[in-house]
Amino acid sequence: MSRVAVLKGGRSLERQVSLRSGARVEDALKRLDHEVVPIDVALDLIRRLREAEPDVAFIAMHGRDGEDGTVQELLEILGIPYTGSGVLACVRAMDKVLAKHLMVEEGIPTPEFFAFNETAFRELGAAEALPAIEERLEFPIVVKPSSQGSALGIKFARRPADVPAALVSAFSYDSRVLLERHVDGRDLAVSILDGEALPVVEAVPRDEEFYDFEARYEIGRTDFVCPAELPAGVTEQAQELALRTYRLLGCSAFARVDLMLDAGGELTVLEANPIPGLTETSLLPQAAEAAGISFDELVGRILELALTRAPA
């Protein structure tokens, strides 16, 4: 059996969720008879990896460092095989602006958007273009940081006066933000495992106005339905779109693609997550379970894929 370094925690704002994902993965790996070396990612990461000499690293980190390709880059240098997508796919997926531009080019429907760096406002007077953007996108407008993995920093602007404060909030997380057309509809997630789409999960917020950061991970605040009960053909369509997005971004092993289904039956892709949550309430484990793949099996397959893809 393998010696597996489980990378978790780190400096990301999703540290807490990552610690929970890591703990579940560690339990599964132990049940699969692997030797587990848990590492809460900090300044001593490289030293600890060198000391541990793992056969493979299981990256259970979300957001900054884990999902943006940073840790993957370090593991490449150290020659340690790792789970999930490679550096390039992480860079593309984590940067929502880049991912959406790629989707538009590829003809994958994604809500219309405009993206700006803070410097555009500070140095180019981009604020003067806001009325034109608002007219184009129509209220409410979703304002979000480009690279925040969770729903933190996502605001709804309902009228022009809301936009500047929403931008200030979004810029708290990233130097680049998007203003996006709001899609009112059903919140779907398609998880991909080894190039195959799993059953669609629908997240139904209980009484939240907005499916927020808290509800996403909190038991009892969101109902998850899997497989989602969708009109004929929509499931296949959603899975197809998710797979196209997964391939477009160059993801490997697994990922989760979030979509919206609007009242007119149109599907749009919001984003792709190269390392979706692996906690009790996370969508990928739920989707896998609905497909008859237990959590241990899921972890085992993700690990196997990392080992077979091992660098030369």
Added chain:
Amino acid sequence: MSVSRDLERYAGLFASRTKVMKSSAMRDLMAVTARPEVISLAGGLPDTSTFPPDTFAAVAQRIAAESCARALQYGPTEGLDETKACIAAVMGAEGMRADPEDVVVTTGGQQVIDLVTKTLIDPGDVVIAEGPTYPGAVPVFSTYQANVVQVDMDADGMRVDLLEETLDRLERDGRRPKFVYTVPSFQNPAGVTMSLPRRRRLVEVAHERELLVLEDNPYGLLRYEGDPPPPLYALDGGVYVMYLGTFSKILSPGIRLGWVVAPPPVIEKINLGKQATDLCTSTLSQLMVQAYFERGRWRDYVDSLTAVYRTRRDTMLDSLADHFPRQAEWTRPAGGLFIWATLPDFIDTTDLLARALRDNVAFVPGEAAFLDGRGRSSMRLNFSGCDEDSIREGIRRIAEVVTEQVELYGTLTGEHRSPAATARTEPPSPGAEVLRMPTPAERERRAEES
């Protein structure tokens, strides 16, 4: 959906009360504040490094020599008589006398909030609290499914006139609140102190309306200037005022020792509740407190803490005046551990915290102190847990990100070179106990706008 229940493991097993136990985004943000490189002005921590290790050793030695078996044994639910004697000394220092029969020793002051709520609140019952209120009380009230109504405060503490209006309104709706929860001195998080006239009026209101009041007084002895107004308990004589005391801020939060004083019928129920919760408070902790108090120097230690915290408070106030933009306001506490700062309403302090964490500094976002989504432009700053250099640097870093956001907002709204970006130059008005807290009208406006 049965399908969803199957998928969401354990979800079908949880009590309905867990559904309102909110773990906020903030808690996840707070997980990042624990990292060693972060200057945290977020905690509510006393500085336990000021406690002399020799004293600790002597106290422990004495227990080992004289009462080892007893210290390791269960004790009575209501607490040891020896502990109650120490409690009498502490309450005496603030001009209160309580019948030991009316006292229950608890596992920290937090347990008092839990036991009182457990004793008095059925789901949907109304609790009245200050707005902002102690963030640690919020999950307790939520767990018991209390309906919390928050009454605004100003520089003189809870607006008792607004409390009366609120009570009238509730009465018209046929709802009778069970108790009023207040931290009258150096309030957490606002730092303000309830004036004597308001204290008198609050006690009168309690009597007129047969309404219980829970006076939470963890910081009363940590006063840095001025004369203390009498506690509500002293004004009322223990008829409608229940009193929460704690050794956490005058000795140690690690020993988890607090107490509650309440009228006999209430204390009886609280005692039963405590028995169900944990049988008794740690005997070891109680005997340590007894041994410590018998050395006769506890007031000296409180005085030394007061000196340390006064300097830290002054450092934080000076740093705020030096660095925070002029649109910001903050309270000027005469004691306790916290300053409450309110920023321009376009700044969301939860988002600001995420930005501040990139610069390795943390505070508590104001929304933690409200149950209704208010407080989004405020923050709680703790000055007791960090040394002065850290306080200066921490405030400087927070001010920098605030100023950055004020400037950005100015750019976004076309108000270039906003005057807000320049640091406050005029000193706070002398003699005023606090700088202005937002008026209710302003708060409402903010709530509507956000």
